[in-house]
Amino acid sequence: MEYIKSVFDLIFPTKNLCYFCNEDELKIENYICRSCRNNIEIVNKEVFLDSSFISECYYTTIYDRFMKDIIRRYKFNDKSFLYKPLGEILLKTIYEKNLDKKVDLIAFVPSHRRKEAIRGYNQSELLAMFVSKELHIPLLKTLIKSNHTLDQHFLDKEDRKHNLKDVFKVKRKEDVEEKSILLIDDIITSGSTMEECAMELIKNEAKAIFALALTSSRKI
Ligand SMILES: O=P(O)(O)OC[C@H]1O[C@@H](O)[C@H](O)[C@@H]1O
Secondary structure (H helix, E strand, O other): HHHHHHHHHHHHOOOOOOOOEEOOOOOOOEEEEEEHHHOOOOEEEEEEOOOOOOOEEEEEEEOOOHHHHHHHHHHHHOHHHHHHHHHHHHHHHHHHOHHHHHEEEEEEEOOOHHHHHHHHHHHHHHHHHHHHHHHOOOOOOOOEEEEOOOOOOOOOOHHHHHHHHOOEEOOOOOHHHEEEEEEEEEOOOHHHHHHHOOOOOOOOHOOEEEEEEEEOOOOO
């Protein structure tokens, strides 16, 4: 029996490892341990953006020190594999708000190809891919970021709007026409990123945009 367990551990070395804290634990659920699960405050909250392009906008967890650290590691410390537990977390809001019943496509906030080349991945695309696979709803890849811009987190609210003006483009209008789309990002702060993406999708005759982020540092 011990022998079989050792062989199993060799084949699946990360089976009981928490993706967040790396501890070895038996009660791993959705890739994370009980203690890390307890540290995440799921709120499934609606954000009111005063937008003519977004029908509903939500975030899943409170932006506390724990979440801030997880997102920092996911985006800046090469921990792309965190898309799995974070994708599971997003699904909670999707089911709670019935977003899976409301949309035809899953989209993500694109990053500029230069930024993606440096980071090696787009964190929002990985989340959207995970959600698309779980829900069996097609992934939309037609929204692109055509210019390299300053990172939003260096800017104040007013500059965040101007920074992204006209940078998102739909490559093929026929991909979005008459479609209801779930747009995914990691974090909402001012809401400008979601708004600019949604505007481009609606300009290309998408039917409705539902926005969802893991968390929000916006004061509402
Ligand atoms: O546009 P706002 O909501 O202010 O800022 C959020 C964006 O800023 C980036 O760091 C995040 O990845 C997200 O795309």
